[in-house]
Amino acid sequence: MSRRVVVIGGGAGGPSTAAEASRRDPSLSITMIEQGEYVSYAACSMPYYIGDLIKDESKLIARTPEKFREGGVDVRTGVQAEGVDLKDQVVTLVGGETLPFDVLVLATGARPILPGIPGEDLEGVFTLKQLPDAIGIKKYLREIKCRKAIIVGAGFIGMEMCEAFVDAGVETTMVNMGKMPVPRWDPELGQLILESLKSHRIKLLAETKSLAIEKGGSCNLRLITNNGHFEADLILLAIGVRPSVGLAGEMGLVLGRTGAISVNLSQRTSHPSVYAVGDCCEAFHRVSKQWTNVPLGDIANKQGRVAGQNLAGFPSIFPGIVGAQAFKLFDLEIAATGLDEREAIAAGYSPVSTLIWGEVVPLSLPGETRLGLKLLADKSTGLLLGAQAVGPHGAVSRINTLSAALWSGLPVEEVGYLDLAYAPPFSRAWDLIHIAAQDLMKEMG
Amino acid sequence: MSRRVVVIGGGAGGPSTAAEASRRDPSLSITMIEQGEYVSYAACSMPYYIGDLIKDESKLIARTPEKFREGGVDVRTGVQAEGVDLKDQVVTLVGGETLPFDVLVLATGARPILPGIPGEDLEGVFTLKQLPDAIGIKKYLREIKCRKAIIVGAGFIGMEMCEAFVDAGVETTMVNMGKMPVPRWDPELGQLILESLKSHRIKLLAETKSLAIEKGGSCNLRLITNNGHFEADLILLAIGVRPSVGLAGEMGLVLGRTGAISVNLSQRTSHPSVYAVGDCCEAFHRVSKQWTNVPLGDIANKQGRVAGQNLAGFPSIFPGIVGAQAFKLFDLEIAATGLDEREAIAAGYSPVSTLIWGEVVPLSLPGETRLGLKLLADKSTGLLLGAQAVGPHGAVSRINTLSAALWSGLPVEEVGYLDLAYAPPFSRAWDLIHIAAQDLMKEMG
Numbered sequence: 001m002s003r004r005v006v007v008i009g010g011g012a013g014g015p016s017t018a019a020e021a022s023r024r025d026p027s028l029s030i031t032m033i034e035q036g037e038y039v040s041y042a043a044c045s046m047p048y049y050i051g052d053l054i055k056d057e058s059k060l061i062a063r064t065p066e067k068f069r070e071g072g073v074d075v076r077t078g079v080q081a082e083g084v085d086l087k088d089q090v091v092t093l094v095g096g097e098t099l100p101f102d103v104l105v106l107a108t109g110a111r112p113i114l115p116g117i118p119g120e121d122l123e124g125v126f127t128l129k130q131l132p133d134a135i136g137i138k139k140y141l142r143e144i145k146c147r148k149a150i151i152v153g154a155g156f157i158g159m160e161m162c163e164a165f166v167d168a169g170v171e172t173t174m175v176n177m178g179k180m181p182v183p184r185w186d187p188e189l190g191q192l193i194l195e196s197l198k199s200h201r202i203k204l205l206a207e208t209k210s211l212a213i214e215k216g217g218s219c220n221l222r223l224i225t226n227n228g229h230f231e232a233d234l235i236l237l238a239i240g241v242r243p244s245v246g247l248a249g250e251m252g253l254v255l256g257r258t259g260a261i262s263v264n265l266s267q268r269t270s271h272p273s274v275y276a277v278g279d280c281c282e283a284f285h286r287v288s289k290q291w292t293n294v295p296l297g298d299i300a301n302k303q304g305r306v307a308g309q310n311l312a313g314f315p316s317i318f319p320g321i322v323g324a325q326a327f328k329l330f331d332l333e334i335a336a337t338g339l340d341e342r343e344a345i346a347a348g349y350s351p352v353s354t355l356i357w358g359e360v361v362p363l364s365l366p367g368e369t370r371l372g373l374k375l376l377a378d379k380s381t382g383l384l385l386g387a388q389a390v391g392p393h394g395a396v397s398r399i400n401t402l403s404a405a406l407w408s409g410l411p412v413e414e415v416g417y418l419d420l421a422y423a424p425p426f427s428r429a430w431d432l433i434h435i436a437a438q439d440l441m442k443e444m445g
Numbered sequence: 446m447s448r449r450v451v452v453i454g455g456g457a458g459g460p461s462t463a464a465e466a467s468r469r470d471p472s473l474s475i476t477m478i479e480q481g482e483y484v485s486y487a488a489c490s491m492p493y494y495i496g497d498l499i500k501d502e503s504k505l506i507a508r509t510p511e512k513f514r515e516g517g518v519d520v521r522t523g524v525q526a527e528g529v530d531l532k533d534q535v536v537t538l539v540g541g542e543t544l545p546f547d548v549l550v551l552a553t554g555a556r557p558i559l560p561g562i563p564g565e566d567l568e569g570v571f572t573l574k575q576l577p578d579a580i581g582i583k584k585y586l587r588e589i590k591c592r593k594a595i596i597v598g599a600g601f602i603g604m605e606m607c608e609a610f611v612d613a614g615v616e617t618t619m620v621n622m623g624k625m626p627v628p629r630w631d632p633e634l635g636q637l638i639l640e641s642l643k644s645h646r647i648k649l650l651a652e653t654k655s656l657a658i659e660k661g662g663s664c665n666l667r668l669i670t671n672n673g674h675f676e677a678d679l680i681l682l683a684i685g686v687r688p689s690v691g692l693a694g695e696m697g698l699v700l701g702r703t704g705a706i707s708v709n710l711s712q713r714t715s716h717p718s719v720y721a722v723g724d725c726c727e728a729f730h731r732v733s734k735q736w737t738n739v740p741l742g743d744i745a746n747k748q749g750r751v752a753g754q755n756l757a758g759f760p761s762i763f764p765g766i767v768g769a770q771a772f773k774l775f776d777l778e779i780a781a782t783g784l785d786e787r788e789a790i791a792a793g794y795s796p797v798s799t800l801i802w803g804e805v806v807p808l809s810l811p812g813e814t815r816l817g818l819k820l821l822a823d824k825s826t827g828l829l830l831g832a833q834a835v836g837p838h839g840a841v842s843r844i845n846t847l848s849a850a851l852w853s854g855l856p857v858e859e860v861g862y863l864d865l866a867y868a869p870p871f872s873r874a875w876d877l878i879h880i881a882a883q884d885l886m887k888e889m890g
Contacts, residue, residue, distance in 0.1 A: 012874075042807065042869070042874070044867070044868065044869055044874065045807060045869045048869055048870075160868075286864075296867065297867070297874050298865075298867040298874045298875070299864075301874050301875060302862050302879075306862075318862065319859050319862050320864070321864040322864045323864070324864045324865050324866040324867070325866055325867075326866035326867065326868045326871055327868045328868060328870040328871070333871070335866045336866075337864075337866060362487065362490060396842070396866050396868075396871045396872075397841070397842035397845060397846075399866045400842060400845075400846040400865045400866055401842075401845040401846050401848070401849050402849070403846070403863065403864055403865055403866065404846050404847070404849035404850045404853075404855075404863060405849045405852075405853075407850075407853075407855070407859070407863060407864065408849075408850075408852075408853030408854075408855060409853075410849075410852070410853060414764050414852070417747050417751075417763065417764050418848065418849060418852060419731075419744075419765070419766040419767045419768070419769045419782075419848055419852065420743075420769050420845045420848055421769040421770055421771035421780045421781075421782060421841050421844045421845055421848065422489070422741065422742070422743040422769070422770075422771065423489065423605075423771045423772045423773060423841075424487070424489055424490045424493055425493075425773040426771055426773070426778070426841045427841075429457075429487070429489065429742050429743040429746050430743070430746060434747075
C-alpha cells in the first residue's frame, strides 16, 4: 500500500509540501485539507489585489485544486481538522470523518491578533490574512459611501494596505500604538516613511491606543481612541499575527520559545511522523543562532519544499533565514535584513551601527536619488549583524546583497571591499554598501 | 625627516592611494606625478560624458590637484617618469629631474590595444582610456559633418560607446572579430543584446576583421575589412587594454602570468618598497584562486585604499575580487560575476550550467519584464562558480547578490534557499536566483 500523507492547511507551505512530495514520489497518497475555500494563493499580493492593480482574485491562485488533483494530490476545501490521534495516526475531521496517515504535515499558518476591544466584531471591521479576507475587503470597498478607512497598526501590512486604500480612492487614517511606524527601521529612516505618508495625505496617529469600535454617525463605524474619535466605513485591524498551534498543542508537540511549533532543519517536529512548515513553525535564524517565527510566504514555500523532499525520501535541510524583508510604500523601497539593535542584544551581540545617506548613482548622472543605509555589526567579532535601507531606488537590491553576506557570516571589513558590479548607471564606484561598511569599521575602532 | 612617497599615475588607483595615505598619516611627504593633464577622474563615466548626459568634464573630476595639495599631496601633471633606480630609491623624470622616495607606488594603468593596421594613426581615429581621449572625441563629434561612426570591437566599452554615439545623434556601425559581442555572456543572453542593437539601428558586423583605415570619400575615413569598406568620420578602436608595465619591467619587478605586476594581498610588489595598484597590477580572484588582471575603476579604488593604509602603517589587505561586472545598453542591464565556462575549466573546475528566463516580478503585477539568468557550478564540489544576467530590470541586483554568495564560496544548494527580501513589487516568492539554483541542482544530479 502506498504511504499516506495528510497535509493540514492549504495556504502556502502546505501546497508547497504537497506539490514537491508528489513530484518526487508519485506513489505517495497525498491528501491536503483546507478549512477555507481557496488553496495555494499568493497572500503577499493581496494588498495589490485590493488596490486593484490585480483585477481578479484568480490571478492570486498559484495552483488550483484541479491542478493538484492532476498531480495526484487530493485537495479538500471547506474541511477542518478537529483532532489528531498520534498513536493510531489518524486525523479526525469536524463531522467525524477520519483520515489515516503515515506522515502528517502541519501547515496551519497564523491568525491575526485582535486588540480585544468592544466592537471589533462589527460589520466593516476586517483583518487581512487569508484570501477571503481580501475578497471581502475589496467587495466592501466598492459599497461604502464615505470613502474613509482606518488602519489600526503601522507594521508592513498596514503600510502596504494604506497604499492599497489610496489606490482604491479611500481616505486613510493610521492609528499606531508606537511612536514610529515599522519600528524595525531606524527612526532616521522612518522619517522618510512619515514624509511619504504625509505627502499622500495619510494621517498617522502615533502613540494612540484603540479603545473601542462602535456604530458611527456620518460613516458606518467610529473608532474610539485615547486621542479622539474617528469615523470610517472600514476599519482594518493589522496589529500582527500569531502562529496557529492549537492542534499541535493538543497533539503534545513541542512548541518553541516563540510559541510556534519547534522543528529541526528537515522540518520535522518533535514527533517523527509529523512535519510542520510555514507560519505555524519556527525557522533557524543564521545570525542570531536562535529559532524564530517569521510569518512570510517565501519562507513557507521553502520550508514546504524541504518537507516535501524529506517525506518523499530525498533528504534535505532548510538552511535557515537571515531576516530579509521588504515592502513598497508609494515611491519608496523599504527593506531590512539580519538583526536590529534590540534583537542583536537579545542574541548576545554588542551591536555598533552607522547610518549613511547618499546617492545611489553618481551625482553627475540623471535620476539620482538619496538612499539611507544603516549597518550593524558586532563589536567583539566584527561580524555584520544587520542592515536597513529606505529610498526610492536600490534599497531592496542592497539589502539582498547584504543578506547574502549575512548568510555566510561575513565580517564588516570584507563587506567594505565586496566585489560588486559597478557601472555609472547603477552605482557609484564605492557603492553605499562599501561606504557604510568602511564607516562602520571606523566606529568599531 | 618625513617619509617620502612617490605615486606614479593619477587616474584612479594612484589618487586613491595618495588620498588614503595622507589621511592616515599627514606626516607623509607624498608626490603624485601624472603624465597627462588630469588626475583623479571617473573614467567609467566617460561614455556618459561623450553621450552628453554629463555636460561638463569637470563633473568627472573626483578630486582636483588643488584639493590634493590642500590635503598635503603634491600633484604634478604633465610629468613623466623615465626610470626608477631601486637601489638609490630615486625616480628620474623626463627632463632629468629626480624624485627620491622611501616608498614608491606604481599606478601606471593600462593602455588601449591597437589593431596594428595601416591608418590607425589618422585624424578621426580614437581610442578611449583617458580623459583627454573623451574630451577629444566629444569635441570632434561636434565638428564632423557626416554623422557616422564606426566602433572596432564589441566589448563592454564598445557597447557603452555605441549608446553614447546614438545619444549624440551619430549613426553607428560596430565591427567585431568574433561571432557574438561581449563573449563573456552566453550566446542565448547575447541574443537580447543583438536585438537591442538592431532596434536602435546599430549595424553589427560579426566575424569581421579590420584590415586598414584610409582617407574616405563622402566621410573623412574609410575602414577596410574582409567584409567590405565602410565610411565614417570617426573610428573608435575599442578592442581592449593591456597593463602598462614598461617601467615595472625595467625595474625588474616580478610580473604575473597575466603580464601585469605581481602583488601580494597588501598590494606590495616583489620589491618591499614598491606598491602597485589598479589596472597595471593583478588581483586575487576568489573563485578561480588565480591572480588575474581586471582593469576596472572600482578595483583600482579599493586597491589604492589598501595600499594607502599599508604605506601609512595601518596593515590592511585587499581580499580580492569575484569578477563582478555590469554595463548598460539602452534599456538593458547586462551583468556577470564569477567565472564563465572557459575560465572555470582553466581554473580546474568541471562547470555545469543552467540558463532560465522569467519575469522578475509576479506576472499578475504591471511592469513585468523578462530576465535571462545563467548560473554555473562545479560538478565535483557543488560550488557556485559564476552567473550572468541580461534584462531590462533586476540583472545588476541579482548579480550583486550572487557576487556576495561567490565571495563566500556558497554551494549552489544554499543559493537555492538564500533568504532574500521578498515583496510582490520587487520579486517573486521564489526569486529567479532560487529557481535557477534549484534547476542547476537537478542538472548536477
